[in-house]
Amino acid sequence: MIPAIAPERFAALFEPRGVLVAGVSSHPAKFGFVALHNILTQGYEGAVFGTNLEGGEVLGVPMVRSVDELPTDATIDLVFVCTPASANEALLRAAAERGISAAFITSAGYGEAGDDGRRAEQHLVALAEELGVLLAGPNGQGVVSTPVGLCAQIVAPYPPPGSIAIASQSGNFVSSFQNYARAAGVGVSRAVSAGNAAAVTIADYLEYYALDPRTRVSLAYVEGISDGRAFFERARGVALEKPLVLLKGGTTEGGQRAAASHTGALAADEAVFDGMCRQANVTRAANVEEAFDAAAAFATQPLPRGPRVAVVTTAGGWGVVTADSIARSELQLVDLPDDLRAAIDERLPPRWSRNNPVDLAGGETRDTIPEVLELVAGHPDVDAVVYLGIGIQSNQAGLLCGGRFSSDESVQRIVAYHERQDRRFADAAAEVSAASGKPVLTATELAVCDPENAGPRGVRDSGRYCFPSAQRAVRALEHLWRHARHRQRRGIS
């Protein structure tokens, strides 16, 4: 893939050596304050400067009234713009003069604001091009880059570091995905709100992410696509490099078809868009949760080599509904191979299910779960494992800790044991996955109902994603398999 914008040009946006915030405010409710605050407080180590009309000092940063008053020895790559649209052309010229090569424009009043706004936007784009400045926005919420601790945005949150790269036509979806990242403990490499995407488009960001060594998977939200065919070609190039998860809002404009053709009448835009995604190996998600789940799975699990799934569970009902989910998907619930059944027989009393789902039925002892996970994941007929039941004992430990017998020494001992065991199980899932090169997905509602439970906490600490339900884990695994299968069928390694 040859990106339309050279990756080196993005360095000024995602790894700036210094940042200038234009239009800083001393009022904590204003974007010009929030932007400076967020850059200063989330770990960015480059130099930070600010302009405001009154001068003075905000959050300890001395303000200059105009760009040409900046210290001459300062190295600044990015200007983060919170000034009114009318001020921005002069600002951009001065910034470029000063060696700044990227601008993130939060200002509104452009393409979204009628004919005058559209004209102003065209001028801005032409000027940026003339000056050689990479123009992000306008009307965007900001940019995040965890490798350099950059939180240049006018909204929260700042996500933990990780390998999911986000690009969105809606700024609030950047926040949503980052909120999920925080809760899940599956982090973000880069994130950008494309705003009106007047110069740099979603496809441009995605091409950068595709070649970014800090990124394993891209996660994008799009609404309108102006050139569907070009988007298809570029998305296909991106997905060839690494997985791309797409959430699409609304419908495409296309599809005014010749009324005489029945085919035309059937050609629902949705179906065309869906087919385009399938063809390009773009992972299309139906909703926000599914999009994040898929991205988190791509970020933390190896790709399956086939569709055959084994479920390991400590309780029957969970296994049954998970088997239903698998049956409804493009995955397969593998028939338990005889040698695997025999191997598990040696470790469990006879009441275990003796089939897939592998329901341990309470027969497990201290080491059973790690051993069974290893056996199942290690078997050549199994391509992926879904593990259910983590955190149950720690849940009870929580009650014990909060009850009036919590000071009892035997109670304390068993609490510690349960929590240690659940951490072991979380680690075992990650270890057998790494050893076998197969996805091992852990799911429990405790991930959201009691996120500090030792089970889900252990999964997060192991660098994996603890899915909030088995259904969501199965859906994410199906996305992994589809992606892998698309490559396999086309002979792409």
Added chain:
Amino acid sequence: MVRTLSEAESKGVLAAYGVPCVPERVTSDASAAVAAARELGLPVVAKLTGPAVAHKSERGLVRLGLTTEDAVERAATELLAAARPEDGDVGVLVAPMVHGSRELIVGAHRDRQFGACVMVGVGGVLAEAIADVAFRLVPVTTVDAEEMLDDLGGQSLLGAVRGDAPVDRSAVAEILLALSRLLAERADVASVDVNPLLVQRDGSPVAVDALVETTS
């Protein structure tokens, strides 16, 4: 300027790209229709045809299962008598009866957003209501075409059904590839609509009705 080709012309375009079509003859009178039926083999179907003939089923202009030469002669006479002035130049189309319980739809169009597309779906008169369809953008590869069939919800329809053999998936995929080539090579073709693409008892697909639109 959009022009809709007649059924016979449409099938001519598709057959040239390798889409299997029911062999048919366009005849101008009842005795020629009988001769065509004799040549193709009974039983046959007879339809009134012409560039301006529309709503054939609604107007009763399709006669199925004609098993004798007498029946063919009677049907052809009645069809020609039923023609209206606005139908323009008409003839009687004679084709052998084909048998199968399943109908697919295949087609192609030029999407304003994504350009030339090929589609496959569950066909028949309810195709639009069922809306079980899959699209890909031109050019379509063999793997893409096979995956289009996998995308359909009605998978059970594609297997063995009521004594009919499973749908010959690779033959359907070949048709999708043919439509992809057609739209890639002929800029004047605006859309193609084959409905039904009948799945015969042995699983092989054949175009029973087809409509090609061209632009100049």
